[in-house]
Amino acid sequence: MTNNIIELRGVSKTIHDLGILYDLNLEVRNGEFLTLLGPSGCGKTTLLRLISGFEEPTTGQIFINGKDVDGLPPHLRHVHTVFQSYALFPHMTVFENVAFGLRCNKVPKAEINSRVNEVIKTVKLEKYAQRKPDQLSGGQQQRVAIARAVVNRPLVLLLDEPLSSLDYRLRKTMQIELKQLQRKLGITFIFVTHDQEEALSMSDRVVVMHEGSIEQVGTPRQVYEAPQNLTVAKFIGEANIFDSEICAMDGKQLTVNILGQQRVIKSSRAFTVGQAVHVLVRPEDLRVWGQAEVDDSTDMYPGTVEEVIYKGTTVDLMVRLANNQLVAATKFFDEDDDKLEYVIGDPVWATWVSGWEVVLPHEST
């Protein structure tokens, strides 16, 4: 018995000759909070429907708890879904909605009562048990949808963009509640979202999807700090991209040519001399200095401030470099920077600490 609650082997899906998913391989570990992250239309919802049994893969196999579920209809799979629209039954009360799954499985009445009440309490809806869904707010409906699924103690809970219709503040609260609930219940969550911030803050592991393929699987830190390719890097967070090529190599130390200057950078990937690469620097890693603050301009690139965006905790700068490339820099107020005041048109120096960049093989775009 492996530790994988769900396994996908070579799963593809084609609908009306249109490729939706291509040769996916994925292992979902028991008890983890896994997020499928990707732009709309990348196939994440289809993948969820394959697992829940509403669609069958065109090729490949899906294993749930070690068992091939080929041809098994949704009601016989021990996974449950929290739908994007919640899909609460409008003619039933909160209690009846939550009890639905248990009643379908012929659970004894006394047990239904205690289990439903317990779950309703967990999601803090005791007062609303006898209400109909249309008498509840969006956040409450969301909780009912989650309660209705988890009360059946599924092996895996599938959540299809469950927070997307909530307002920003409520979404933040629900993110924390969901994460706490998942820890408490110990159920594997597969959470679908197109919101990278949501994915990073909630997940144990993130699966980055793009146009029907899995681009990278890793912890939030891995996908953010060590993206496998340009697609992942661009989708998760912002990135300043410098095109360059390897001039010399010494173990992990690479010498590259950026904007006409030689610079030593670090990477654990293998490259060859002369290979074209992309050097990625996150905006928060890019340092911008006023000309008066700089004595030694080694490894620094001159530019002018083009835009200053005040965001409360940070100031975002857009800097036009000498080669006309526009780069973004985020400055935090907690730094020992005395003023953090920039004026549009100011000449500045931009740089970053070597080793904080990401080097990727060149991709023709």
Place this chain on the structure above:
Amino acid sequence: MKAHDNSLKYFSLGTIWLWLIVFALLPFALVTLASFASHDDTHLLTTPATLLNYFQLNNAIYLKIFKQSFYIASTCTVICLLLGYPFAYTIARMQSRYKSLLMLLIIIPFWTSSLIRTYSMITMLKPKGIINSILLWTGIIDKPLPLLFSDTSVMIGLVYNLLPFMVLPLLTNIERLDNRLIDAARDLGANRFTTFRRIILPLTMPGILSGSILVFLPAMTIFYIPDLLGGSKSILLGNLIQNQFLIAQNWPLGSAISVVFTLILAVMLLVYWHSMGNKERDLL
């Protein structure tokens, strides 16, 4: 702009209300008045006012006719529901370009008068009619079936004429049904039967009820179908009222039957209305 909107609103509401008062409420008031009148050989209606007409209704024959009508109308409603529901469900859930064509096919019979269509059914059902000819020709039967002038032919005629009134409200209702609720039920472990019984059926109940009302009410009173297809044997409530007015010339008795019938239906509707929640009332 606002004032203009309101005047249009009052105009259209006012017209309909006026129409209903003149052509529905007023006649019903007249019928109610007439039901308390007496009649003799020279007058259709005359004084003194009396309750005699109502006492006359307490008669085994009238009760039997009422029971018979009720039975036929209920059976017709059930048959229409059993035939109409799967039909409406299939069309409503269909994702085909022929869907609107199929819906049009339900409407097409309305282009011909229902009376003419009922006459044409005689041609189909009579001993040497189309159905019997085909059955004889294929050798399935060796003497014609007595289809016409029976309760069966009345039922066939009623179901044929009233089926669209069941299908159309059902179609509207089922089309509005959210597919995702069915997915959710299946996801939670409900098989197809449970999904139907616990989700689809309750959510389409408003359609079932409006369809049933639209079929049941005309089935009780439509008089030309039993007249044409039932021969002299079938006397239903509609025929009874018609006979009292046109043949027996007993307007007060005919009126009394109408009033009692209307009251019974009103009570049924009230009971049904009270059995629904607010939400279902809105859907109706």
